[in-house]
Amino acid sequence: MRLTKRNVEALLDRYDIDPIGALTTALRRVLEMPHASWDELLLAGPFTDAERARLGRGDDGALDELVGELNENRDLAPLHQRVADDGLGEA
Secondary structure (H helix, E strand, O other), rough: OOOOHHHHHHHHHHHOOOHHHHHHHHHHOEOOOOOHHHHHHHOOOOOOOHHHHHOOOOHHHHHHHHHHHHHHOOOOOOOHHHHHHOOOOOO
C-alpha cells in the first residue's frame, strides 16, 4: 500500500527525533503489517541482504536512503529493481 501525503509528512516530521520509529510506522503501512516490529518489517520487505544488515544496524546512511525513497516514491521498489539499481545495499 502506498503512503499518503499525510503519511509522508508524519514520517518526515518524526524522522529526526526517532528515525526507526518513524520508518517502522511507514513500513507497517507500505507492507500492510500493522503490528509488525522493525525486525519483522526488515525481513518482510523487498530489501537486499546488504540493505537489511545496514538498516538492522541503524546505519544513518541506509536509514536516510530509505526515508528518501519513501518520501519520493511513497512505496518500496521491488527486490529485482533494488538489486539491479544496487538499492541501498552499497555504502
